[in-house]
Amino acid sequence: MIEQLITSFIASAAFGIIFSAPKESLVKCGFVGMAGWFLYFLLYSSNVSSIMATLAATLLVAIISQIFARYYKTPVIIFSVAGIIPLVPGGLSYDAMRNFVENDYNMALQLAARAFMLSGAIAMGLLFSEVINQLIKKSKQVKN
C-alpha cells in the first residue's frame, strides 16, 4: 500500500512537470493524484466495480482540486489534470488495441467499450463536482 502511495505521488507530480504546471503547485498536484489513486485502489481491491471506483476517485480529485483552486486562486485544471492521470484507462485502451491487431475483434470491442465507459466516468466525476460547486455558490448568493 505504501509503495502505491509513493509511486502515485511521484507519478502525478512528474506529470505536473511534463504539463509545465507552476513550480509551487507541483507538490499539491502530487497530493491530489495520490488521494485519488488511494481511494481508487482501496475501492478496487475491496471488489467495487472499476467504473464506480473511478467515479468516486475522480469526484474526490475534483473536490480537492476545487478547494485548492479556491484557496490558491489558480485555475482548477492544474490540479485536476495531474490527479486524473493515474485513473485514465491507458492499460485498457492498450489491451483493446492489442486485441484489434491480433484480429480478436470481440474482445477488442468489449475492452474499448469499457475504456470509453471509464473515461465517461471520469468526465462525470469532474462535472458533478462542478455542479456542486455552482450550487454552493448560488445558495450563498441567495443568502446574501
Next chain:
Amino acid sequence: MKPAITYEIIEVSLLAGKIMLQSGAETYRVEDTMSRISAAYGISTSHCYATPTALIFSMEGENPTKLVRISERSTDLNKVTLVNGISRQISAGELSAKEALTSLKEIELADHTYPIWLQIFSAFISSGCFLIMFQGQWNDFLLACLAGGLGFSALIYLHKLLEMKFFAEFLSSFIIGVVAILTVRTGIGLEVDKIIIGSVMPLVPGLLITNAVRDLIAGHLMAGVAKGAEAFLTAFAIGIGIAATFIIF
C-alpha cells in the same frame, strides 16, 4: 466608447483566449474568460466561439469581428495560470486595456516550460511508478523507466524533426515496444504488457479524452468532437506503434 479603445479590448480578449486555447485550457473556460474581460471593460454584449482550431470574437455594433487560427496546441498549465491571473486583475479593475495587452504579449512569447532534461526525467520516473501502480514487479521498474524515457525523448525530438504529431507518436511508441520486447526476450524483464503500459502512459492522451467527453456533456459539441478526434488519432498512433512491434517480433 471610442473605436480605438474598443479595438484594444477586442485584441486583449482575443489574445487571452488564444494563449489559453494553445496551452490546453478547457473550452468553456476560454469563452468565459473572454466574455469576462470584455464585460470588465464595459462591453456587455459580446459573443465568442472557441473550437480547438479557431477562435471567433464579435461585439455588437460596427466593430469588426475577428478570427484567430490556432494550429499548434500543447499543454502548458503555467500560461493558463498567468492568463487567469491577468483576467482576475482586469475584473478587479486594476489593469487598463493597454497594460493588459503588453503583459499578455510577454506571456505569449515567454517560455515557461521546464528544461527538456527535466521533462524527460519526469517521463522516466513516472513510467516506472506507473508500472508499480499497475501491479508490476520491482524487477521491471528500471526497464519501464528506460523505455518510457526513451519513448518520450523520441517524441520530443521527432516532433521537432518531422513536425507531424501522428508519425512522431507512432515512432516513439514503436521504440517503447521494441525496448520492452527485447528486454523480456533476453530475460532481463519479466512482463511485456506491464512494461509497455507503464512506459506508454506519458504519451497517452488521457487529458484530451477526458476534456472531450466533458466538453460534449457541457454542450460544446464542436469542440468535444474535435478533441475526441485528436485523442483518437493519438491513441491510434500509439496502438499501431505497439502493434507493429508485435507483428515484427
